[in-house]
Amino acid sequence: xxxxFLALQTNEETRPxxxxxxxxxxxxxxxxxxxxxxxxxxxxxxxxxxxxxxxxGRDYDLQELQVNMITMSGNLDQTDDEITLFWKA
Amino acid sequence: MAVAAVSxxxxxxxxxxxxxxxxxxxxxxxxxxxxxxxxxxxxxxxTMRFGDVVAGPMQAAFGYHPxxxxxxxAKAEWFKSGKPFSPDFDKSLAENGLKHKDVIRFRTPGLxxxxxSCS
Amino acid sequence: xxxxxxKKKLGLxxxxxxxxxxxxxxxxxxxxxxxxxxxxxxxxxxxxxDKWEDPFRLTMDAYWKYQAEKERKLYSVLDAFTQNNGHLNxxxxxxxxxxxxxxxxxSPLEYVxxxxxxxxxxQFPGPGPRVACLMQSLDEIRHAQTQxxxxxxxxxxxxxxxxxxxxxxRVWFLSVPKSFFDxxxxxxxxxxxxxxxxxxxxxxxxxxxxxxxxxAAYNGDMAAMTFGFSAQSDxxxxxxxxxEVIKFILEQDPDNVPIVQRWIDKWTWRGYRVLTLVAxxxxxxxxxxxxxxxxxxxxxxxxxxxxxxxxxxxxxxKMPQCAEQIALEKDHLSHxxxxxxxxxAAAANFHTWMPDEDEMEWLSAKYPNSxxxxxxxxxxxxxxxxxxxxxxxxxxxPMLCQTCQIPMIFTEPGDPTKICYREVDYKGDKxxxxxxxxxxxxxxxxxxxxxxxxxxxQIYQGNxxxxxxxxxxxxxxxxxxxxxxxxxxxxxxxxxxxxxEDKKNFAEWRxxxxxxx
Numbered sequence: 204x205x206x207x208f209l210a211l212q213t214n215e216e217t218r219p220x221x222x223x224x225x226x227x228x229x230x231x232x233x234x235x236x237x238x239x240x241x242x243x244x245x246x247x248x249x250x251x252x253x254x255x256x257x258x259x260g261r262d263y264d265l266q267e268l269q270v271n272m273i274t275m276s277g278n279l280d281q282t283d284d285e286i287t288l289f290w291k292a
Numbered sequence: 293m294a295v296a297a298v299s300x301x302x303x304x305x306x307x308x309x310x311x312x313x314x315x316x317x318x319x320x321x322x323x324x325x326x327x328x329x330x331x332x333x334x335x336x337x338x339t340m341r342f343g344d345v346v347a348g349p350m351q352a353a354f355g356y357h358p359x360x361x362x363x364x365x366a367k368a369e370w371f372k373s374g375k376p377f378s379p380d381f382d383k384s385l386a387e388n389g390l391k392h393k394d395v396i397r398f399r400t401p402g403l404x405x406x407x408x409s410c411s
Numbered sequence: 412x413x414x415x416x417x418k419k420k421l422g423l424x425x426x427x428x429x430x431x432x433x434x435x436x437x438x439x440x441x442x443x444x445x446x447x448x449x450x451x452x453x454x455x456x457x458x459x460x461d462k463w464e465d466p467f468r469l470t471m472d473a474y475w476k477y478q479a480e481k482e483r484k485l486y487s488v489l490d491a492f493t494q495n496n497g498h499l500n501x502x503x504x505x506x507x508x509x510x511x512x513x514x515x516x517x518s519p520l521e522y523v524x525x526x527x528x529x530x531x532x533x534q535f536p537g538p539g540p541r542v543a544c545l546m547q548s549l550d551e552i553r554h555a556q557t558q559x560x561x562x563x564x565x566x567x568x569x570x571x572x573x574x575x576x577x578x579x580x581r582v583w584f585l586s587v588p589k590s591f592f593d594x595x596x597x598x599x600x601x602x603x604x605x606x607x608x609x610x611x612x613x614x615x616x617x618x619x620x621x622x623x624x625x626x627a628a629y630n631g632d633m634a635a636m637t638f639g640f641s642a643q644s645d646x647x648x649x650x651x652x653x654x655e656v657i658k659f660i661l662e663q664d665p666d667n668v669p670i671v672q673r674w675i676d677k678w679t680w681r682g683y684r685v686l687t688l689v690a691x692x693x694x695x696x697x698x699x700x701x702x703x704x705x706x707x708x709x710x711x712x713x714x715x716x717x718x719x720x721x722x723x724x725x726x727x728x729k730m731p732q733c734a735e736q737i738a739l740e741k742d743h744l745s746h747x748x749x750x751x752x753x754x755x756a757a758a759a760n761f762h763t764w765m766p767d768e769d770e771m772e773w774l775s776a777k778y779p780n781s782x783x784x785x786x787x788x789x790x791x792x793x794x795x796x797x798x799x800x801x802x803x804x805x806x807x808x809p810m811l812c813q814t815c816q817i818p819m820i821f822t823e824p825g826d827p828t829k830i831c832y833r834e835v836d837y838k839g840d841k842x843x844x845x846x847x848x849x850x851x852x853x854x855x856x857x858x859x860x861x862x863x864x865x866x867x868x869q870i871y872q873g874n875x876x877x878x879x880x881x882x883x884x885x886x887x888x889x890x891x892x893x894x895x896x897x898x899x900x901x902x903x904x905x906x907x908x909x910x911x912e913d914k915k916n917f918a919e920w921r922x923x924x925x926x927x928x
Contacts, residue, residue, distance in 0.1 A: 205718030210621070212640050237701060238628035238636055239621075266423075266469070269477045270484070272647040273624075273640060274617050276715050278722070279466040279651045283423045290722045295856045296599065298452050305840060305861035307868045317871070319810040319843065321819075321830055327789055329751040330809035330818035331830065335871045353807035373834060393841040395810070395832060410828035411789035 204246030207277035223254035250286040309392040316392040323399040343381035427468035453599040456664035460537025502698040504917035508761040518558040519579040525551035534600040550645040561638040583866035610678030613653035617711040661726040684815040691748035703777040742781040754805035762908035814849035
């Protein structure tokens with residue numbers, strides 16, 4: 204399966220989000236670059252609202268991720284509960 | 293193919309010869325000498341003697357290279373649009389069949405740039 | 412930070428549906444084709460505009476909220492940067508030349524993109540894409556403005572940035588990015604979306620922004636890093652839209668497939684040629700390197716683009732053919748580009764230099780197949796000559812490619828010692844190209860590209876001198892007149908970094924910042 208990725212700015216807001224992504228995606232691998240974190244995963248990567256809320260102890264709207272997102276790869280689908288990146292082939 | 297357009301699509305080309313104040317463009321490249329990053333573009337009158345092009349503007353443009361002074365012009369190989377070409381140094385550009393926006397290159401056997409790197 | 416979320420009445424999907432559907436109406440006294448005159452002529456067939464969906468499901472209310480948040484963050488960082496003399500924290504003053512390149516080459520394109528998306532949005536009959544184009548149009552003008560604001564702090568101290576927009580419209584090498592975007596906005600709305608939305612934003616933008624921004628951070632440039640990341644957070648959305656555009660058009664009608672494939676082929680190549688500037692920036696202009704051009708091409712194009720085109724194969728879309736030639740060029744592109752700017756350093760709005768010994772070692776390690784054999788001897792010669800006071804300044808104008816407008820610097824695929832020449836006879840005139848791909852683009856639409864404003868030809872036509880210049884007077888110096896027309900000052904804005912005011916000032920100011928004088 205091809206790699207999908209999501210790159211986020213390195214900052215306090217994204218720290219628990221990255222932690223949540225690593226919890227929810229067993230194939231996710233972190234690639235730290237200057238000022239940014241790139242998370243690669245095999246074929247599919249999910250960002251779950253609930254996991255982020257558990258880790259931060261506050262309500263979280265997944266659209267907040269817009270502020271810290273740098274780039275991504277793959278088809279995307281966003282709902283209230285999840286952002287999913289995936290390749291179909 | 294033609295441009296897809298909502299109406300008639302006709303515009304004058306930007307670089308026809310009439311726009312160059314009596315000159316025509318000639319492009320000249322020196323094979324195996326990429327220290328000069330690209331071939332040069334020159335505006336010359338069609339009546340200019342080919343030998344004068346070599347001795348004047350070409351000397352000025354390529355002369356920085358230590359190989360230039362060593363060129364034996366009798367042995368130089370010329371190409372026009374990639375095909376072998378034998379310019380007569382005593383004749384004009386027009387008499388040598390050179391038209392607006394023609395491209396010529398020359399190869400100088402034995403001279404292959406800085407330390408043979410084609411630079 | 413105030414990010415509390417109001418109690419939601421509707422879920423994301425419902426909210427998106429309510430705010431992007433049913434906003435239009437069927438006209439009763441005007442014909443649809445009069446209201447949307449550009450929608451049919453490119454041959455693209457759309458049957459159901461409602462099938463368009465933004466996968467982020469972003470609506471205008473949320474858009475304003477998050478964009479405002481991004482702006483607040485950006486401007487607080489810029490204030491901190493200025494208050495702390497941030498310009499003295501960059502690795503060394505050579506770095507600033509990347510900022511000059513970015514401001515004069517890229518920022519004006521952001522503004523043109525703003526206009527392009529506003530135009531495309533107006534032309535599409537579906538409210539979904541109209542909303543998406545509106546957002547992207549606003550993003551792009553925000554990028555142009557924030558970039559100008561951020562770089563204005565450098566302009567107070569360093570040369571070459573004072574009239575970037577004037578330069579963009581005139582300086583010879585800036586016709587490369589300018590004509591690229593002009594080509595896109597003068598196409599129809601669908602081609603524009605494929606060219607900029609998909610080919611540039613999705614396939615190529617990572618190669619511009621990620622290494623540039625990460626490189627800026629690595630080189631201590633807080634201002635560029637911040638505007639870069641702020642812009643890039645929008646790019647993630649643009650990329651997603653670019654991919655959706657393609658899928659939407661392809662799913663609407665099988666007749667669209669060959670048209671879209673041709674556009675992808677054309678614009679991947681056009682965009683790649685523009686990225687020549689980025690290649691040399693990564694390998695030569697960042698004093699601290701993040702990764703080589705070749706490495707970043709392999710990650711972001713070969714690996715990631717490979718995954719993308721595998722995914723699009725189900726629509727019958729193939730990897731553009733030019734990828735084969737690009738793979739052959741990746742060992743050479745940045746070196747050929749840097750050599751070009753070293754040649755023409757007297758006519759540019761930034762400085763160039765020869766890499767030092769450590770940097771040559773780095774290049775040699777990153778490019779084991781090409782650097783020592785082809786480029787090191789050239790550089791060593793130039794360095795020796797410069798040390799003898801004979802720095803090479805090429806004063807003769809180069810031959811340009813009619814399509815990409817880059818000097819004919821590229822070599823034959825597979826033979827890096829031979830310049831690649833291609834030509835076409837069209838209506839009694841000759842046209843020259845750097846590659847088979849630029850030639851094929853011309854051959855498909857010759858009527859468009861014969862109009863190209865090629866800087867070298869324009870100079871020879873006498874169109875690039877200040878008003879009132881008489882080029883026939885004794886001792887006329889064309890380069891001096893052209894620099895005046897560019898509004899660049901000879902000896903200050905151009906030439907080698909070693910002799911620059913930037914170098915001298917930076918050293919002096921940095922000394923003052925660390926000592927009590």
